[in-house]
Amino acid sequence: EKSQYWPRERTESLRDEKPRRLVAHAYRSVPYYRQLMDNHGVGPEDVQRVADISRLPVLTKEILRSNEAGLRAEGYPDRAVEFGITGGTKGNPMRVARDKPGTVWQRASYWRGFEWGGLRMGDDWFQLFGGALGLSSRRPLERAKNWFAGKHFLPAFELQGGNTERYIETIRASGARFLVGYASSCYILARHLKDSGRKLPLTSVFPTAELLPEAWMETIGESFEAKVM
Numbered sequence: 237e238k239s240q241y242w243p244r245e246r247t248e249s250l251r252d253e254k255p256r257r258l259v260a261h262a263y264r265s266v267p268y269y270r271q272l273m274d275n276h277g278v279g280p281e282d283v284q285r286v287a288d289i290s291r292l293p294v295l296t297k298e299i300l301r302s303n304e305a306g307l308r309a310e311g312y313p314d315r316a317v318e319f320g321i322t323g324g325t326k327g328n329p330m331r332v333a334r335d336k337p338g339t340v341w342q343r344a345s346y347w348r349g350f351e352w353g354g355l356r357m358g359d360d361w362f363q364l365f366g367g368a369l370g371l372s373s374r375r376p377l378e379r380a381k382n383w384f385a386g387k388h389f390l391p392a393f394e395l396q397g398g399n400t401e402r403y404i405e406t407i408r409a410s411g412a413r414f415l416v417g418y419a420s421s422c423y424i425l426a427r428h429l430k431d432s433g434r435k436l437p438l439t440s441v442f443p444t445a446e447l448l449p450e451a452w453m454e455t456i457g458e459s460f461e462a463k464v465m
Contacts, residue, residue, distance in 0.1 A: 237348065240348065251285075251286055252284065252285035252286055255283055255285065255286055255288070255289055256280075256283060256284060256285075259280050259283040259289075260280040261309070262309075263279070263280045264280075265309040265310050265311060266306070266307060266308070266309050266310070267306045267310070268303050268306035268307045269292075269307075271306075272292065272293070273292070276291070276292065276293075278291050278292060297330065300330060301330065304331075308333060312333070312335060314333075316335060316336075317333040317334060317335050317336070318333070318334055318336060318339060319331055319332070319333055319334075320332055320334065329366075349442075349465075350414075350416075350442070352465060353414070353439070353440030353442060353463055353465040354413075354414070354439050354440050354463075355414045355416075355439075355440060355442075357386070358386050359386050359412075359413070359414060360386045360388065360410055360411060360412035360413070360414070361386055361387060361388070361412055361413075361414035361415065361416060362387075362388045362389075362390055362406075362407055362410070362412055362414070362415050362416070362417070363387055363388070363389050363390070363416050363417065364390045364392050364395070364403075364415065364416065364417025364418060364421045364422065364425075365389070365391075365392050365416075365417060365418065365445075366391070366392055366393055366418075386412075388406075388410060388412065390403050390406065390407075390417075392417060392418050392421040395421050395424055395425075400424060400425065400428045401428070403425060404425060404428065404429065404436060407436065408436055412438075413438050413439040413440075414438060414439055414440050414441075414442070415438055415440075415441045415442065415460070415462075416441075416442040416444065417442075417443065417444070418443070418444065418445045418446055419443035419444065419445065419446040419447065419448045419452060420446055420452075422441055422443045422452075422456050423443075423452040423455060423456060425459075426452075426455045426456040426458075426459035426460060427455055427459070429459040429460075430455055430458065430459050434459075435458075435459055435460070435461055436459065436460055436461075437460065437461045437462070438460040438461070438462040439462055439463070440462050440463045440464075440465050441456050441457075441460050441462045441463070441464050441465070442465045443456065443464065443465075448464075
């Protein structure tokens with residue numbers, strides 16, 4: 237919470253400190269990156285700021301799939317991590333491992349961004365993401381987490397035809413004031429409202445995962461009478 241109010245100089249210092257620490261850790265503990273850096277003649281001392289990351293090749297999904305074991309940091313057995321899956325936007329979700337402190341930090345950052353749009357833990361909100369993300373909600377622990385966070389799930393991959401109207405009415409009936417989802421999915425709902433001459437007042441909409449064209453942002457803001465974050 238405090239770091240968002242830091243002076244620019246302190247923020248920029250942290251911005252450059254983090255990649256230094258991350259690359260040093262990767263070289264020391266991750267077999268894939270240790271070999272990659274050796275092959276490219278790059279050592280941890282060569283990465284001193286964000287711009288120096290360009291010395292390393294881009295990590296692709298194909299590399300992730302073919303080097304899963306080599307990308308796991310040594311010293312982090314299964315009992316020290318938790319596993320999840322990506323959203324599967326391209327139709328092929330990937331399994332990822334996170335250590336628990338990293339998950340806590342990621343969630344804190346996630347919710348700080350939501351608070352900029354007025355969404356706080358416990359408020360009702362809808363998540364309009366890929367269908368694979370909804371599978372976890374069947375587990376008791378995930379259902380409890382969703383209830384605590386006020387989250388309701390609508391699978392974006394099923395947003396088509398008659399479902400568009402059903403999604404709108406589901407959100408309206410719930411009384412939820414916030415929508416988080418793929419930019420294109422939020423736009424589809426907004427466009428449907430606009431074409432039918434209606435509005436669905438919300439407080440904020442958080443389009444994510446895709447580029448947001450100016451025209452989409454305007455339609456989303458108008459149809460939901462909301463801030464587009």
